Amino acid sequence: MAVVKLDKIVKRYGGGGPVVVEDVDLTIDDGEFMVLLGPSGCGKSTTLRMIAGLESISGGTLSIDGRVVNDVPAKDRDIAMVFQSYALYPHMSVADNLAFGLRRRSIPGGEIERRVKEVAAILGLAPLLARKPSALSGGQRQRVALGRAMVREPQVFLFDEPLSNLDAALRVNTRSEIIKQHHRLGSTMIYVTHDQVEAMTMGTRICVMNAGKVAQIGAPLDVYWQPANTFVARFLGSPPMNLMDATLTAATRRASSPALDAPLARWSDGVLQARDGRKVTLGVRAEDMAIDPAALDGAPGGRVTGRTIAVEPLGAETLLLLELPGGGEITARLPRHVTAAPDQEVELFFRADAAYLFDVETGDAIAPLETGAAAVRAAVQRRTH
Amino acid sequence: MAAFLAAASGRAPLPRLFSRGILALVLGVYTIYQLGPFLWLATMSVRTTAEISADPYAWPSPMHLDQFRTAWVDSDFATYFWNSTMVVVGAVAVLTFIGAAAAHALARYRFRGNRLIYGILFSSIIFPPQITLISLYQILVDYNLYNSLFGLALVYISLQLPLTVYLLEGFFARIPQDLFDAAKMDGYGDLEIFWRIVLPVGMPAIATTLILNFIQLWNEFLFAVVLITDPDKRTLPIGIRAFMGDHFQDIGMIATGVMISVIPVIVVYVFFSEKLIRGMTAGAIK
Numbered sequence: 001m002a003v004v005k006l007d008k009i010v011k012r013y014g015g016g017g018p019v020v021v022e023d024v025d026l027t028i029d030d031g032e033f034m035v036l037l038g039p040s041g042c043g044k045s046t047t048l049r050m051i052a053g054l055e056s057i058s059g060g061t062l063s064i065d066g067r068v069v070n071d072v073p074a075k076d077r078d079i080a081m082v083f084q085s086y087a088l089y090p091h092m093s094v095a096d097n098l099a100f101g102l103r104r105r106s107i108p109g110g111e112i113e114r115r116v117k118e119v120a121a122i123l124g125l126a127p128l129l130a131r132k133p134s135a136l137s138g139g140q141r142q143r144v145a146l147g148r149a150m151v152r153e154p155q156v157f158l159f160d161e162p163l164s165n166l167d168a169a170l171r172v173n174t175r176s177e178i179i180k181q182h183h184r185l186g187s188t189m190i191y192v193t194h195d196q197v198e199a200m201t202m203g204t205r206i207c208v209m210n211a212g213k214v215a216q217i218g219a220p221l222d223v224y225w226q227p228a229n230t231f232v233a234r235f236l237g238s239p240p241m242n243l244m245d246a247t248l249t250a251a252t253r254r255a256s257s258p259a260l261d262a263p264l265a266r267w268s269d270g271v272l273q274a275r276d277g278r279k280v281t282l283g284v285r286a287e288d289m290a291i292d293p294a295a296l297d298g299a300p301g302g303r304v305t306g307r308t309i310a311v312e313p314l315g316a317e318t319l320l321l322l323e324l325p326g327g328g329e330i331t332a333r334l335p336r337h338v339t340a341a342p343d344q345e346v347e348l349f350f351r352a353d354a355a356y357l358f359d360v361e362t363g364d365a366i367a368p369l370e371t372g373a374a375a376v377r378a379a380v381q382r383r384t385h
Numbered sequence: 386m387a388a389f390l391a392a393a394s395g396r397a398p399l400p401r402l403f404s405r406g407i408l409a410l411v412l413g414v415y416t417i418y419q420l421g422p423f424l425w426l427a428t429m430s431v432r433t434t435a436e437i438s439a440d441p442y443a444w445p446s447p448m449h450l451d452q453f454r455t456a457w458v459d460s461d462f463a464t465y466f467w468n469s470t471m472v473v474v475g476a477v478a479v480l481t482f483i484g485a486a487a488a489h490a491l492a493r494y495r496f497r498g499n500r501l502i503y504g505i506l507f508s509s510i511i512f513p514p515q516i517t518l519i520s521l522y523q524i525l526v527d528y529n530l531y532n533s534l535f536g537l538a539l540v541y542i543s544l545q546l547p548l549t550v551y552l553l554e555g556f557f558a559r560i561p562q563d564l565f566d567a568a569k570m571d572g573y574g575d576l577e578i579f580w581r582i583v584l585p586v587g588m589p590a591i592a593t594t595l596i597l598n599f600i601q602l603w604n605e606f607l608f609a610v611v612l613i614t615d616p617d618k619r620t621l622p623i624g625i626r627a628f629m630g631d632h633f634q635d636i637g638m639i640a641t642g643v644m645i646s647v648i649p650v651i652v653v654y655v656f657f658s659e660k661l662i663r664g665m666t667a668g669a670i671k
Contacts, residue, residue: 054566075572087563091585101571148567 002065002078002155002188004028004051010059011046011212021046022212023060028190033182035203036192039235043212044192045160051190052158053077064155075104080149081158084165086141088133094120094144095129098151119151122184123177139170143177150181159191163198175202196236200224208232225379226371230281230363233356239286239319241356242330244304248357250276255357259324262302265352266368280366281358286319288354289332291346300352306330308340322346353378423647429640437636452641460638462645464617465624470649472534472620473602476541480598483542484549485557485591489583491550492557493565503554506547514544518611525612532615540612541602549594556590557583592657599653603646621646 004027011021021043028034036044049055051062053074062070069077080101088097095116102112120126123143133141142162149157159178163171179202182189193199199206200220208215208223208231215235216228227233227241234240246255246262250272255262262282264272284304290296306322309329313336320332320340332348340346357366368375429437431448456462491503521540522531530536560583568578584591606622613619619627625642628635 049566052566052570054569074566074569075574079570081567081570083563083567085561085563087561087567089564089567089582089586091588100568104572104577148571152571 003030004156004188004190005063006047006051006060007063008060009047009050009057009062011043011050011055012058019058020212021050024209024214026207026214026217028188030188031186033179033189033191033202033204035199035206036190036209037194037196037199037203037206037235038209038215039194042209044194044209047209048081048158048160048190048192051156052079052081054081078155079158080152080154080156081160082142082145082149082162084161086133086145086165088141088144088148090133093130093132094125094136097133097144098125098129098147101148101152115151115153119147122150122181123147138166139174142166142170142174146174146178146181150185155188157185157187157189159189161193162191163193163195178202196238200236208235210235221376221380222372225376226365227283227356228365230283230358233283233358233365237285239331239333241283241285242289242332243358244282244284244324244328244330245326245360246280246282248272248275248278248280255280255282255355257324258326259306260302260304262304262350262355263300263352264355264357265300266355266370267357267366268369271366275366279360281360281363283356283358284330284350284354286331286333288350289330289334289348290350291320291332291334291338291348293349296349296351302350302352302355303347304330304350305345305347308342308344308346310342311338311340320346320348322348426640426643429637430644431641432637434635434637437640449637452637453645456638456641456645460624460627460642461616461619462621462624462642465619465621466645468534468618469603469620469622469646472538472541473599476538476545476602477595477598479538479542480545480549481591481595484546484594485553485584485587486579487546488550488553488557489579492554492560506550509547510551515607518608521608522611532613532618534613534618537609537612537620540608541605544608545598545601549598552594552597553587553590557587560586596654596657600650603650 006024006026009021009024009026010019012019024043024047026034036047038044046055050057053069053072057070061068064077064079089100092100098116098119099112102115107115116129117126120129123146125140125143125147128136128140128144133144136144142165145162162178163174166174175198178189178191182202191198191202203220205218206220206223207217210231216223216232218226223232224236227236230243234243244257244260246257246260248255248264250269253264253267253272255264260282262284284302289304293301304322304324306324306329309321309323310319312319312321315336317336318334318338320334320338322330322332324330330348357368358364359366370378425442428443428445429441431445431450431452432443433449433452436443436445457466491499525531525533525536525540528536530539564582564586565578568582573581604622605620606626609620609623610626613623621642625639625646628638628642
C-alpha cells in the first residue's frame with residue numbers, strides 16, 4: 001500500500017535534448033487505480049518508467065509514501081511491473097519465472113513455493129507451472145506476467161499497455177482479471193494505455209497526457225463529460241467530440257455560424273459578455289446529436305446543417321458523417337434505422353445542455369455555471385434518442 | 386483432380402513424390418560429395434603407406450588399427466593432443482566469456498565511444514590475420530611468451546575475439562530491452578542479469594561462436610608453426626606435419642593423425658549443435 005506523488009517531474013534526454021515529460025504533477029492515492037492515457041509519444045510510458053526506476057528523472061521529485069525515491073534503484077523501490085511484451089524469461093519455466101524475483105530477495109524456499117502456488121491457483125496457472133513461455137498462449141503469458149508481479153506482493157503495481165498484444169476477446173477477459181485482482185489486493189496500481197475503453201472501464205481516475213504534459217486528471221466520467229480542453233474532448237470518445245467554429249453573441253446567448261445555431265444556456269452572463277462577438281469553438285458529442293427534433297423534448301436546442309459524406313450502419317446504431325458549409329466535418333451517432341443519400345443536406349439537433357464551449361486560441365474549456373458531479377449526472381441522464 | 390484422388394486414397398500426389406525424389410537425389414549426391422573424402426581418409430588411416438601407394442582407393446585389408454597406437458604413443462600424438470586441448474579449450478573458454486561480456490556491453494549500454502570500439506573491432510575482421518604475424522612474433526619474444534602454449538593461446542584469443550564479439554553483438558542487440566527491465570524490477574544487478582539472462586537467452590549464438598572458434602583454432606596451423614618450435618609443445622596440426630619429410634611422406638600415418646585430430650571436432654559439433662537447435666526452437670517471448 002502506498003501513495004505515489006509526482007511533483008513537477010521532468011524528463012529530458014541528453015544535456016540539452018528534447019523534453020519528453022514536462023512538469024507532471026500527479027498524486028496517486030493508496031489503493032487507487034490510476035490510468036495514464038494518451039496518444040503514442042505523449043510521455044505516459046516514460047512517466048511510468050521513471051516511477052519504476054528504469055529511467056532517470058531529469059527534474060522534480062518522485063516520492064512513495066513520503067520517501068523521495070529519485071535516486072533509489074528500481075530493485076529497491078518495491079514496485080512490480082507488467083510489460084506490454086510480457087517480458088517472460090524464455091529459458092525458464094512458468095514456476096521459475098514467478099519465483100525469479102523472490103529468490104533474489106532471500107525469501108526462504110518454502111515461502112517461495114507457497115506464494116508461487118497461491119498465485120498460480122488464483123490465476124489458473126497451476127497446470128502450466130512446468131511449461132516454458134514458448135508453450136503458452138498469449139493470454140496465458142499475460143497471466144504469468146501478472147502473476148510474476150503479484151507474487152512479489154509489492155507496494156505499487158505498474159502496467160505498461162499490458163493488453164496491447166492480445167486479441168479483442170482475450171483483452172476483455174484479461175481486463176476483467178486485472179480489475180478483479182485490484183479489488184482483491186487493494187494495491188496502488190498505475191496503468192498506461194492509449195485505449196480509452198480500458199481507461200474508462202478500469203481507472204479510479206484517469207490522467208490524460210498530451211505532448212509530455214498533463215492535460216486533465218479526474219474520474220473517468222468527469223473527464224468524459226467535463227473535458228478541460230479540446231484535446232481531451234477529442235481524445236476521449238469514439239467518435240470524437242464534434243468541434244465547430246462559431247461566433248458568440250452575448251445579447252441573444254447564442255453561438256452561430258452559417259451552418260450552426262446554438263443556444264448557450266449553461267454559461268453565466270459575465271462569461272458570455274467577456275467573449276461577445278468573438279470566435280469560439282463549440283463542441284457536441286456524437287451521441288448528443290439527433291436527427292429528429294422531437295428528441296429534444298421541447299427543450300431549447302441547437303441545430304447544425306451539413307451535407308452527407310458517408311453513412312456507416314453499425315447494426316446497433318448508424319454513424320452519419322456530414323461536411324459543414326464553412327469547412328470541417330461532424331459525426332452523429334443515430335438510431336440504426338436512419339439512412340441518408342450521399343451529398344444530401346441533413347439537419348441535426350442537439351440539446352442546449354449538450355453543448356461545450358472552448359477558447360479558440362488556447363483550446364481550454366470555458367467553464368459553465370454547473371460543474372462537478374451534478375453536471376456529470378445531468379449528462380449521463382441526458383437522452384437524445 | 387489427381388491431387389484430390391491421391392489425397393483421398395492416402396497417397397502423396399505425384400508431383401510431390403517427384404519433387405521429394407529429386408530432393409532426396411540432390412541430398413544424396415551432396416552427402417557423398419562431402420562425406421567421400423572423409424571416408425577415403427578413414428580407410429587410409431588404417432592402411433600403410435605402401436598399401437596406399439599400390440592402390441589408393443582399395444578397401445583396407447588387413448586393417449592396421451595399430452597405426453593409431455603407433456601415432457598416439459610412438460609419435461607423441463598424446464602430447465600434441467593434450468597441447469591442442471589445453472590451448473584451444475582455454476582460448477575458447479576465455480573467448481566465449483570475454484566475447485559475450487564485450488558484446489553485451491556494446492549491445493546494451495550507451496557510452497561514449499561505443500560505436501568507435503565496435504568499428505575498430507569490426508575493421509580487424511576485414512584484414513587477413515597473416516599481416517600481424519611478424520609483429521606478434523616480436524611481441525611474444527619481447528614478453529618471453531614465444532614458444533609457449535600460454536602465448537599461443539593469447540594469440541588465438543586476440544585473433545578470434547573480433548569475430549566473436551561481432552557475431553554475439555548482433556544477437557544480443559536483438560534481445561528485447563523489456564527482459565532486462567523485468568530482471569531489474571525483479572531485483573537483479575547488471576552482472577547477475579548478464580549471467581542469468583543474457584548468457585542463457587544468448588545460448589544459440591554462444592554455441593555457434595563456440596563451435597566456429599573451436600574448429601578454427603583446433604585446425605590452426607600458421608601461427609602455431611611460427612610461434613612454437615619446441616617438439617614437446619607442438620599442437621596436433623604441427624604434429625601431423627612431422628610425418629611429411631622432404632623426400633618421403635608417410636601418407637598412412639598422416640591420415641591416422643588427421644583422424645585423431647578430427648574426432649574432437651566432431652564431438653564438439655555434435656554436442657553443441659544439438660544445444661544450438663534446442664536453443665533456436667525455444668521460441669520467441671511474445
